[in-house]
Amino acid sequence: MRDPPPGETLAALLRLAGLRDCREEGGGVVYCRAGAGEGIRAAARLHEDSGCRLTTCLAYDYRLVDGSFHVVYVFDCPRLGRYIDIDIAVSDSSIDSLAAVLETMQCKWCEWEIRDLYGIGFRGHPGRGRLVLPDSWPEDYHPLRKDAPSRPPRLERPARRRARGPGLPLGPYHPALHEPEYFELEVEGERVKGVRYRGFFVYRGIEKLAEDRFRAEQVPFLAERICGICGFVHSTTYCMAFERAVGIEVPERAKYLRSMLLEIERIHSHLLCTAVMLHAAGYDTGFMQLMAVREEVMSVAEELTGNRKTYSANTPGGVRIDPDDSLVREAVERVSRAAEKAVKLARSFLEVSEVYTRLEGVGVLGRRDAWRHGALGPVARASGIDVDVRRDHPYAAYGSLEFEVPVRDEGDCLARYLLRLDEVLESASILRQIARSIPRGPVVNRDYDYAELRVGQAASEAPRGECIHYVITGVSGRLWRWKVRAPSYNNIPLLELMLKGYLVADAPVIISSIDPCFSCTDRLIRVKRVG
Amino acid sequence: MPRRSLWVYHVNTGGCNGCDIELLAALSPLYDPERFGVRLVESPRHADAFVLSGPVTLQSLPSVVEAFRVGRPEAVIALGSCACGGGIWHDSAAVLGGIDPLLDLLEEEGIPRPRVIRVPGCPPRPHSILYGVAVLLGYAEPKAAKLLAEARRAARI
Known part of the structure; x- marks a missing residue:
């Protein structure tokens, strides 16, 4: 600090x-x-x-x-x-x-x-039309108001979307994008002059479901399904917010286990992101090799939690797994070795000049823009902004672990690529420290009383940046309000700045370089148009 | 479906990404689906089968219908609990609820009903995805149908 x-x-x-x-x-x-x-x-x-x-x-x-x-x-x-x-x-x-x-x-x-x-x-708000909800959504139905019924009175099928201008459509189903999202690029020749984004295709109504149908201790089950990549981040952050609201003391061992799973998740997420960047840059050999190495990390996650996605491992008050020491040591060793191998591979791909030139100097985000517009995580750190929730606001076991926060100044796709590789190595070193110093003891504290109308807020460093959960406990064991702000929510609007002035062919590379997670961003609603 | 190479087109209808990255993992050389001739293609027009993930959100619905109209796939692999039946979102106001209501809706639009292979799981493991492909190509038997038939026999329905 x-x-x-x-x-x-x-x-x-x-x-x-x-x-x-x-x-x-x-x-x-x-x-x-x-x-x-x-x-x-x-x-x-x-x-x-x-x-x-x-x-x-x-x-x-x-x-x-x-x-x-x-x-x-x-x-x-x-x-x-x-x-x-x-x-x-x-x-x-x-x-x-x-x-x-x-x-x-x-x-x-x-x-x-x-x-x-x-x-x-x-x-005075500059936005026109809808951001999150579908166009056909009834005007007077605001889903998160407490007097809104769980289902709207009438719901028409959305009409077919048509391009609004002479723009070049990218998505919602595009070979370079693995989630549905829609960009309309205004182009002059091959250069991008402007971007209109329409997202929130993945609005599933999560926050409303949680308030209506779930008890507070069941919400982690929903929270981890916000996103299939960083699910453990969401369930941990929710649990921390709820623990703060109600006042639950988490055992030390549970904190270390949470940190361990969070770092394993960071490694597999960063490897996925770098692999997808290579795929977007047209280098499928790199994609295939990194994905093959990444499988080792996934199988370790399965051995630790019984699920490749570490689902169901969290609960308010602690974790639901208690691996013995030899399993922890072996898991950490396997993950760290796989991480080091993957980083070596990923760095060697940059010797392919076609890959290097697709990444270098492309999609630059300046330091001032990154700070003002709220860039988070690797996107911010690759633009020279030294923020990391793990160090600035320590949670789980991060207060007692030593690690560096890599920062780069270039702000281009290459910087974001290299920064993620540095972070993978840092994560491997954190995991080794955890394996050395994890304390013994209970892993969950279920001895707490539910408290009504209390506020709790927690933040964590997801692979994509700061993830915030805000919880207000409600009556009869349910939540009054649960707000999720995933990191991609802040990073996606910045694509407008990053895409402008570059070639259309660079767009998939730039989009994948911020590692956008649309399912996190969209959570609860649907969106219409921006800009 | 004849035994030949299977070109698939991936449609995420608002899933959480879990199924999608398992699909990417299943495409890696470790699992090697190309031995069955499986290739991910970039246009619905080139596809024999669609891989559908997610509970079909209302926002994505028009684009999904459009992809089916253009592609007219012979088969659909419904990937994950959400695509199979809506998953935990089944009663959310913002989703349609999986493959079945989607197929009903497509039929109303005059799009023929494709064969459906369900690969449940949250998310399904890459091995299960490959099993689904093998079922589609006729190399393996569907598991649930047999279990269901046994259960029905036992209950004498």
């Missing part, structure tokens, strides 16, 4: 932003309440000049409790090791837009999503 610069303390920061009603809770999250005008001014000040940045915003329907909706702006202050939440009560169902002030992508998207799902108006 780095020391905060002199004079830059939490109290000074809150004074600067003009926030008075604040309380700090476990996990380094500072919850502040503010009125509408005061809250937006404070948010703008925090984002612009304090070393903090807006990472996301969310809303919850508290009309049954205090008569109003609430909008929460979440700020990440890596230097102070804190998150600052500005919670604004919205009484007349509309509020001034922060996106209109900041003009940043992450803010535009999260306010837009709130408008779709809650029907809260943001005055």
